[in-house]
Amino acid sequence: xxxxxxxxxxxxxxxGAFGVVLQKNPVSSxxxxxxxxxxxxxxxxxxxxxxxxxxxxxxxxxxxxxxxLFVIMLLNLGHDYKADIRSGLGAFVAFATSGAIAxxxxxxxxxxxxxxxxxxxxxxxxxxxxxxxxxxxxxxxRPLYTEYVVAFELVAILLLVxxxxxxxxAKKRA
Amino acid sequence: xxxxxxxxxxxxxVIGTFGVLLRRNAIIIFLCIELQLNAVNLSFxxxxxxxxxxxxxxxxxxxxxxxxxxxxxxxxIISVFRHFxxxxxxxxxxLKW
Numbered sequence: 001x002x003x004x005x006x007x008x009x010x011x012x013x014x015x016g017a018f019g020v021v022l023q024k025n026p027v028s029s030x031x032x033x034x035x036x037x038x039x040x041x042x043x044x045x046x047x048x049x050x051x052x053x054x055x056x057x058x059x060x061x062x063x064x065x066x067x068x069l070f071v072i073m074l075l076n077l078g079h080d081y082k083a084d085i086r087s088g089l090g091a092f093v094a095f096a097t098s099g100a101i102a103x104x105x106x107x108x109x110x111x112x113x114x115x116x117x118x119x120x121x122x123x124x125x126x127x128x129x130x131x132x133x134x135x136x137x138x139x140x141x142r143p144l145y146t147e148y149v150v151a152f153e154l155v156a157i158l159l160l161v162x163x164x165x166x167x168x169x170a171k172k173r174a
Numbered sequence: 175x176x177x178x179x180x181x182x183x184x185x186x187x188v189i190g191t192f193g194v195l196l197r198r199n200a201i202i203i204f205l206c207i208e209l210q211l212n213a214v215n216l217s218f219x220x221x222x223x224x225x226x227x228x229x230x231x232x233x234x235x236x237x238x239x240x241x242x243x244x245x246x247x248x249x250x251i252i253s254v255f256r257h258f259x260x261x262x263x264x265x266x267x268x269l270k271w
Contacts (some may be wrong), residue, residue, distance in 0.1 A: 002175070003175065006175060006178065006179075007178075010178070010182045013182065013186060014182070014185055014186065014189070017185075017186050017189040017190070017193075017209055018189060020189075020193060020202070020205055020206065020209060021189060021192060021193035021196060021197070021202075021206065026199060026201055026202060029202055029205060030205065033205050033208070033209065036186075036209065036212070037212065040186075040212055040215070040216055043179065043182075043216060043219075044216075044219050046175075047175075047179070047219050047220055047222070047223045048223060049219045049222065049223075049230050049233075051230070052215075052219060052230055052233050052234065052237075055234070055237060056237070059237060059241065060208075060212075060237065060240075063241070064208070064240070064241055064244050067244060067245065067248060068201060068204070068205065068244070068248065071201065071248045071251060071252060072201060074252070075251075075252070075255050075261065077199070077201065077261065084197060084198050084199045084202070084262075085196060085197060085198070086195075086196055086197070086198060090195070090196070091196060093195060094192055094195035094196040095192075097191065097195055098188050098189075098191045098192035098195065101187075101188055101191055102184075102188045105184040105187075105188065106184075109177070109180070109181055109184065118176065118177070121176075121224045121225065122224060122225070123224070124223050124224060126226070127222070127223055127224070127226070127227070130226075130227060139227050140227060140230055140231065140234070143227060143228070143231060144231060144234070148231055148235075151235060155235060155238045155239070158238070158239065158242050159238065159241070159242055161242075162241075162242035162243075162245050162246050163245065165245075165246050165249070166245040166246050166248070166249040167249075168249075169246065169249035169250055169252070169253050170248075170249035170252045170253060172256075
C-alpha cells in the first residue's frame with residue numbers, strides 16, 4: 001500500500017515539475033508547482049514526517065506560492081509570454097547541463113540498492129520508537145529548542161531582515 | 175523505499191536545473207529554484223527516516239531560508255519590473271542599472 005502510494009505521489013510530483021518548466025503561462029506554472037509541493041508533502045507523510053508535511057502545505061503551498069501569485073498578478077504577467085522559453089543555443093546549453101547532472105547522478109545510483117553502506121543503516125525502528133515516545137511535534141521541538149537553539153534564533157533574525165529588506169526594495173522611490 | 179526516494183529527489187532536482195536554464199521569466203526561474211530546494215528536502219526526509227530526527231530539522235531551516243529568499247527575490251523582481259517593464263532575465267545581466 002505504502003509503495004503504491006509512493007509511486008502515485010512520485011508520478012504526480014514529476015508530472016507537476018514538468019508542468020512548471022514547460023507551461024507558457026506563469027499562473028499555470030505556479031498551479032503545477034502547488035501540485036508538486038502537495039505530492040512531495042504526501043511523500044513526507046509516507047516517511048512519517050507529519051510535521052514537515054503540514055508545514056510544507058501551509059507555508060510552502062499556502063503562503064509562499066500565494067506570494068508568487070500576488071507578484072504575478074501585481075505585475076500583470078498573465079498574458080505576456082513572448083520569448084520566454086529559450087531556443088537555439090540557450091536550449092542546447094540547458095539540455096547539455098541538465099543532461100550532464102542527470103548522467104552524474106545516474107552513475108551514483110547505479111547499483112545503489114546493493115551498496116554496502118545501505119546495509120549499515122539502522123532500520124526505521126529507532127525513529128518509530130522516538131516518535132512513539134515524544135510525539136510527532138515533540139520529536140522535532142525538543143532538539144530545535146536545545147541543540148539547535150542558536151540556529152533557530154539566527155533564522156528568526158534572518159526572517160526579520162528579509163522582511164525589512166523586502167519592504168525597502170519593493171517600495172516606490174521617493 | 176529509501177533509494178526510490180533519492181532517485182525521485184534527483185529527478186526533481188534535474189528538472190529544476192533544466193527549468194532555471196531554459197526559461198527567461200525571472201519568476202519561473204525562482205519557482206524552479208524552489209523546486210530544487212524541495213528536491214533536496216525530500217532527500218533529507220528520506221534519510222531522516224533511518225538516521226534520526228536531525229534531517230527533519232535541516233528541512234525546517236531550509237524551508238525558512240527559502241521563505242526569506244522568496245520574499246527578497248520577489249521584491250527585487252518588482253523593483254526591476256519598475257525599471258524595465260518586464261521580468262525577462264536577459265534585460266538585467268550587468269548587475270547594475
